[in-house]
Amino acid sequence: MAGIVGYGVHVPFYRIKVEDIAKVWGEDAEAIKTGLNIHEKSVPGRDEDAATIAVEAARRAVHHAGIKSSEVGAVYVGSESHPYAVKPTATVVIESIDASDHVMAADLEFACKAGTAGVQMVMGLVDSGMIKYGMSIGSDTSQGRPGDALEYTASAGGAAFIIGREKKEVIANILKTVSYTSDTPDFWRREGAMFPTHSGRFTGEPGYFKHITAATKLMFETTGFGPADFTYAVFHQPNGKFPVVVAKQLGFSDKQIKPGLLTPIIGNTYSGASMIGLAATLDIARPGDRILLTSFGSGAGSDSFVMEVTDNIEAKRKRAVKVSDIIGSNKVYIDYATYLKDKDFIKGR
Amino acid sequence: MEKPSAGLWRKIKSRYNLVGSTCSKCGSNYFPPRIVCRKCGRESKMEDRKFNGNGEVVSFTTIRVPPDTFKDEAPYIVGVVRLEEGPMVEGHIIENSRPIDIGTKVRTTFRKMYVDGEEGLIYYHYKFEPV
Amino acid sequence: MIMREVAVVGVGLSKFGERWDAGLKELMAEAGVAAIEDAHISSNDVEMLFGGTMASGRFMGQEHIAALMSDQLGFKNVPAVRIENACASGGSALRLGYISVASGIHDIVVVGGVEKMTDVTSAEAGTALGGAGDQEWELFQGITFPGLYAMMAKRHMYEYGTTEEQLASVAVKNHDNAYKNRYAQFHKKISVQDVLDSKMVSDPLKLLDCSPISDGAAALVLAPLEVAKKYNDTPIRILASEQASDTLRLAERDSLSGIKATSIAAQKAYKHARITARDIDIAEVHDCFTIAEVMAMEDLGFYQKGKAAKAIADGETALNGKISVNTSGGLKGCGHPVGATGVKQAVEVVWQLRGDAADRQVKGADMGLTHNVGGSGATAVVHVFARAD
Numbered sequence: 001m002a003g004i005v006g007y008g009v010h011v012p013f014y015r016i017k018v019e020d021i022a023k024v025w026g027e028d029a030e031a032i033k034t035g036l037n038i039h040e041k042s043v044p045g046r047d048e049d050a051a052t053i054a055v056e057a058a059r060r061a062v063h064h065a066g067i068k069s070s071e072v073g074a075v076y077v078g079s080e081s082h083p084y085a086v087k088p089t090a091t092v093v094i095e096s097i098d099a100s101d102h103v104m105a106a107d108l109e110f111a112c113k114a115g116t117a118g119v120q121m122v123m124g125l126v127d128s129g130m131i132k133y134g135m136s137i138g139s140d141t142s143q144g145r146p147g148d149a150l151e152y153t154a155s156a157g158g159a160a161f162i163i164g165r166e167k168k169e170v171i172a173n174i175l176k177t178v179s180y181t182s183d184t185p186d187f188w189r190r191e192g193a194m195f196p197t198h199s200g201r202f203t204g205e206p207g208y209f210k211h212i213t214a215a216t217k218l219m220f221e222t223t224g225f226g227p228a229d230f231t232y233a234v235f236h237q238p239n240g241k242f243p244v245v246v247a248k249q250l251g252f253s254d255k256q257i258k259p260g261l262l263t264p265i266i267g268n269t270y271s272g273a274s275m276i277g278l279a280a281t282l283d284i285a286r287p288g289d290r291i292l293l294t295s296f297g298s299g300a301g302s303d304s305f306v307m308e309v310t311d312n313i314e315a316k317r318k319r320a321v322k323v324s325d326i327i328g329s330n331k332v333y334i335d336y337a338t339y340l341k342d343k344d345f346i347k348g349r
Numbered sequence: 350m351e352k353p354s355a356g357l358w359r360k361i362k363s364r365y366n367l368v369g370s371t372c373s374k375c376g377s378n379y380f381p382p383r384i385v386c387r388k389c390g391r392e393s394k395m396e397d398r399k400f401n402g403n404g405e406v407v408s409f410t411t412i413r414v415p416p417d418t419f420k421d422e423a424p425y426i427v428g429v430v431r432l433e434e435g436p437m438v439e440g441h442i443i444e445n446s447r448p449i450d451i452g453t454k455v456r457t458t459f460r461k462m463y464v465d466g467e468e469g470l471i472y473y474h475y476k477f478e479p480v
Numbered sequence: 481m482i483m484r485e486v487a488v489v490g491v492g493l494s495k496f497g498e499r500w501d502a503g504l505k506e507l508m509a510e511a512g513v514a515a516i517e518d519a520h521i522s523s524n525d526v527e528m529l530f531g532g533t534m535a536s537g538r539f540m541g542q543e544h545i546a547a548l549m550s551d552q553l554g555f556k557n558v559p560a561v562r563i564e565n566a567c568a569s570g571g572s573a574l575r576l577g578y579i580s581v582a583s584g585i586h587d588i589v590v591v592g593g594v595e596k597m598t599d600v601t602s603a604e605a606g607t608a609l610g611g612a613g614d615q616e617w618e619l620f621q622g623i624t625f626p627g628l629y630a631m632m633a634k635r636h637m638y639e640y641g642t643t644e645e646q647l648a649s650v651a652v653k654n655h656d657n658a659y660k661n662r663y664a665q666f667h668k669k670i671s672v673q674d675v676l677d678s679k680m681v682s683d684p685l686k687l688l689d690c691s692p693i694s695d696g697a698a699a700l701v702l703a704p705l706e707v708a709k710k711y712n713d714t715p716i717r718i719l720a721s722e723q724a725s726d727t728l729r730l731a732e733r734d735s736l737s738g739i740k741a742t743s744i745a746a747q748k749a750y751k752h753a754r755i756t757a758r759d760i761d762i763a764e765v766h767d768c769f770t771i772a773e774v775m776a777m778e779d780l781g782f783y784q785k786g787k788a789a790k791a792i793a794d795g796e797t798a799l800n801g802k803i804s805v806n807t808s809g810g811l812k813g814c815g816h817p818v819g820a821t822g823v824k825q826a827v828e829v830v831w832q833l834r835g836d837a838a839d840r841q842v843k844g845a846d847m848g849l850t851h852n853v854g855g856s857g858a859t860a861v862v863h864v865f866a867r868a869d
Contacts, residue, residue: 410630
């Protein structure tokens with residue numbers, strides 16, 4: 001059975017506070033902080049993009065897994081901010097982790113769920129015996145139009161998961177995965193457009209809530225598990241509010257989702273969001289813990305996973321760089337003007 | 350003006366992964382890679398060697414008047430770093446919240462060095478960051 | 481091994497500075513004609529030309545500079561060769577001119593150096609100069625020349641306690657000397673405080689720690705010593721002409737706080753000339769940055785490592801000091817048209833030894849040295865000159 005053999009996360013160390021954005025647009029920071037449950041978000045350095053974040057996460061994942069990078073048989077990178085329109089991010093990752101040339105690779109895009117879609121793909125390759133290990137990465141430096149509500153949340157970060165099936169290496173078996181997909185235009189970005197467009201409140205009910213709920217309920221039906229059977233649950237988190245609401249609707253407690261709820265302090269890392277949440281949950285999980293993960297990607301779809309943590313997690317823990325260490329220390333706060341400069345948003349330059 | 354890509358491509362191993370060379374005879378380590386050992390001359394063979402990326406700042410400065418390719422990046426810090434395996438290499442040092450001085454321990458990260466105009470290549474590279 | 485002694489019988493210099501009025505041809509003609517007249521020869525007497533220039537292609541789009549120089553000076557179909565050794569192009573051209581006369585192959589040889597740098601933006605100029613280092617590993621990463629010398633300065637300060645004020649005193653002294661040189665780019669005295677207050681370029685180096693972007697040309701006429709008197713009443717003999725190289729990359733050197741190629745070239749030169757550093761009265765050293773003059777004074781053996789900065793700040797190297805250094809104003813005060821610099825240094829030393837240095841004449845100057853560096857120290861050229869009488 002395919003399972004996780006290692007993971008790694010990278011989140012840039014720059015932060016901007018909700019107050020600093022709200023001030024510029026004459027908005028009420030407190031109302032936004034309460035309404036969206038967001039306090040600050042990560043901002044990539046000028047020298048970071050979805051590829052550099054993917055590489056940092058991938059290197060940590062290889063180290064954590066304790067495998068030879070030459071044994072990775074497939075690398076998929078999910079992002080909605082691939083640095084090139086044509087030329088894969090995956091090849092940059094392969095070269096920089098020193099993988100073998102005999103590797104399957106591609107870039108994926110499915111808004112915020114491309115990384116979990118990649119996990120499903122490599123699970124199939126691993127279970128079929130086509131490859132020994134496969135890596136899927138969700139990595140983004142997402143863009144929010146200046147002045148748009150997205151500006152408070154669109155952040156940067158990524159996570160890489162290595163999937164394998166050697167019993168002694170797997171730290172969490174993936175018992176089941178299901179998806180729910182429909183053509184729902186809640187959020188999009190056309191080729192060449194700098195910023196995404198969203199249809200406001202439409203992104204909530206017919207988008208996020210409908211898909212997450214449908215996929216999770218399908219998971220309950222196929223596995224026979226209910227909310228009480230899980231130690232932890234992680235949901236996609238476009239802001240700090242939606243995952244709390246959807247968890248409650250599905251019957252999960254705040255305690256179950258707390259370890260994986262990071263958007264309030266790092267923002268929405270898009271393809272990275274649910275995967276970083278899963279990594280943070282695995283950082284503290286114990287053998288025997290059961291974890292539910294349901295991602296969401298606009299456009300729209302949700303992938304749901306049920307995982308069970310194995311004894312191997314403890315032995316590998318010393319090689320893990322904890323998410324709390326990555327996002328908690330070494331923060332550098334920037335003001336809005338610096339944010340604009342670093343994002344190349346200043347006109348006439 | 351976008352540049353052709355071969356110049357970047359042929360050094361990717363070294364720029365991404367700090368691959369230098371080591372002399373099969375005297376064991377001297379070099380970065381960037383060399384074809385001829387400075388000590389043994391042509392008496393020995395050079396082999397690829399990937400360095401672990403940990404090192405110590407030997408000297409550093411902040412570039413405030415940059416070349417054209419870096420006009421939007423200045424100011425930025427560059428330094429000479431002595432790698433654990435011996436070679437001294439130049440590189441950018443990322444300013445995180447930790448102080449940078451002579452003797453500061455650093456490790457490598459993976460970053461963009463620069464972007465060639467609107468339509469050219471993105472040049473990825475190792476950079477150092479204080480630990 | 482030396483087949484015959486060589487003397488400088490004619491020197492010429494263009495005005496250095498931002499020469500909006502002059503292109504490459506005008507600058508070369510200004511210096512070249514002066515040198516030929518000074519040697520009392522005609523264009524027909526010249527047998528070969530060595531032309532030093534670093535980046536005329538980058539600065540002006542003009543390559544093939546030696547033939548152009550020869551043509552502009554009216555030489556008759558002589559062999560002409562361009563020498564490029566970054567900022568040491570001029571010194572390297574002089575050395576090859578010296579070798580060609582010493583070997584007996586040629587009698588009358590002209591050595592020229594030129595650079596026209598102000599027709600491009602300073603960012604473009606900086607990029608062109610960056611080619612003097614390792615393009616793939618230094619300039620590629622945005623490491624400029626001020627950046628390389630800044631790292632050397634920081635290391636020198638760390639190892640020897642050198643201060644920013646001491647570095648500044650180099651610029652102050654060289655501006656004082658340039659004030660007395662009508663060919664110099666700057667005729668403006670500055671104070672230590674002026675230097676400290678100037679814009680930071682690459683810490684600890686500020687704008688006034690850096691030599692400027694300049695236009696200029698310089699030329700020399702060389703002849704066998706045995707016939708030198710025929711051309712000039714006061715020929716100046718070249719006692720030694722030595723050169724050394726080192727790694728192009730700064731990081732790969734044995735030390736960042738000194739330039740090994742300078743030490744090697746200097747020791748060979750002293751040995752060849754059968755002198756010691758103490759015998760030198762005047763020196764034109766390569767002060768592309770203030771730290772470079774401090775390191776040069778140590779690497780040339782005038783001071784022990786770590787002792788030069790204080791001595792310079794104390795005035796020991798000022799005009800008519802213990803040793804008079806950069807009487808022309810150096811690269812800092814007189815200007816640094818890179819390909820011309822190494823030749824200009826020789827022009828200044830010849831004037832001093834002849835007693836023709838006007839207001840900045842050093843009393844009793846009998847023996848002089850020039851020190852020309854390429855890049856961050858990958859090339860160093862040292863010449864020793866003395867009066868032939």
